[in-house]
Amino acid sequence: MLERFNAALDHIEEHLDGDLAPADLARIAATSEYHFRRLFSALAGMPLSEYVRRRRLTLAGAEVLAGERTLLEIAVRYGYGSGEAFARAFRAVHGTGPGQARRTGAALRAQPRMSFRLVVEGQSSMKYRTVTRDAFRITGSRARIPIVHEGENPAITAQIRGLGRPALDRLARLSAGEPAGLVSAVVHLTGSREEGTEVDHWYGVITGPAAPEPDGAAGADASYDGPGAPDPYESLDVAPGTWAVFQAEGPLPHTLQHLWRDVFTQWFPSNPYAGRPGPEILSVRPSADGATASAELWIPVEHTAPGRPGA
Numbered sequence: 001m002l003e004r005f006n007a008a009l010d011h012i013e014e015h016l017d018g019d020l021a022p023a024d025l026a027r028i029a030a031t032s033e034y035h036f037r038r039l040f041s042a043l044a045g046m047p048l049s050e051y052v053r054r055r056r057l058t059l060a061g062a063e064v065l066a067g068e069r070t071l072l073e074i075a076v077r078y079g080y081g082s083g084e085a086f087a088r089a090f091r092a093v094h095g096t097g098p099g100q101a102r103r104t105g106a107a108l109r110a111q112p113r114m115s116f117r118l119v120v121e122g123q124s125s126m127k128y129r130t131v132t133r134d135a136f137r138i139t140g141s142r143a144r145i146p147i148v149h150e151g152e153n154p155a156i157t158a159q160i161r162g163l164g165r166p167a168l169d170r171l172a173r174l175s176a177g178e179p180a181g182l183v184s185a186v187v188h189l190t191g192s193r194e195e196g197t198e199v200d201h202w203y204g205v206i207t208g209p210a211a212p213e214p215d216g217a218a219g220a221d222a223s224y225d226g227p228g229a230p231d232p233y234e235s236l237d238v239a240p241g242t243w244a245v246f247q248a249e250g251p252l253p254h255t256l257q258h259l260w261r262d263v264f265t266q267w268f269p270s271n272p273y274a275g276r277p278g279p280e281i282l283s284v285r286p287s288a289d290g291a292t293a294s295a296e297l298w299i300p301v302e303h304t305a306p307g308r309p310g311a
Contacts, residue, residue: 054111140204
């Protein structure tokens with residue numbers, strides 16, 4: 001049964017920019033339309049029509065931000081007879097109109113693609129925005145660490161503690177770009193994201209592409225010789241491009257790790273973007289007691305062909 005329902009979900013994805021008849025979905029699922037609608041609502045927690053609407057407006061939102069089509073073309077592509085009707089539906093899902101979203105790069109809500117297993121994935125929305133920016137530089141400390149999927153990563157903890165508070169304060173004052181303040185950045189050395197795979201982990205700040213380079217090390221402030229100061233800082237030049245920016249808030253460190261997981265297991269398969277080379281940047285603002293935090297995750301992406309979600 002679930003196999004047939006997943007085939008019906010595949011059919012939805014293939015026809016989001018065209019005709020989509022519930023009777024066809026019921027036929028794929030080998031059941032009546034009435035039963036299909038009822039079972040879908042019970043499994044998904046929302047009516048079939050609402051899920052289709054959210055998925056269409058998720059893809060429409062990506063096209064609005066990409067700027068490759070006019071707003072009217074996007075409206076017609078996803079089944080809206082007028083720009084006004086499209087704007088009303090867009091605002092109901094994303095909280096802002098398509099024109100304003102295109103002008104300001106506003107944060108949009110993505111409805112992940114669902115799949116039926118023993119549990120339903122993609123039942124909650126993910127808030128994201130896209131940012132296109134010029135080249136910049138990450139300045140700070142670099143360490144080779146293993147990926148840890150759950151719980152504290154001791155290697156990252158040791159790297160940060162090894163810098164020392166005076167050096168961290170000094171480094172924070174070098175921040176000259178978004179996201180502001182001290183950030184973590186992960187550079188994947190292979191295509192694997194399995195636990196234990198080694199990556200380059202940077203802890204530092206975003207600086208401009210022309211940061212000073214004393215003693216041959218870009219971005220260093222070698223005049224500072226206080227306790228724990230990096231001697232000197234290292235730097236990583238980052239090419240211009242587009243970034244998908246995600247927000248989360250909750251207990252540490254699980255909220256951060258689950259955000260990373262959900263981006264790659266739910267958001268990418270459900271949206272017309274693909275990953276591109278570049279560091280994945282995490283900005284964390286812990287609570288006073290350090291138990292919770294608000295976070296912003298920057299993932300380098302490129303827009304793919306409409307209707308073809310990336311990974």
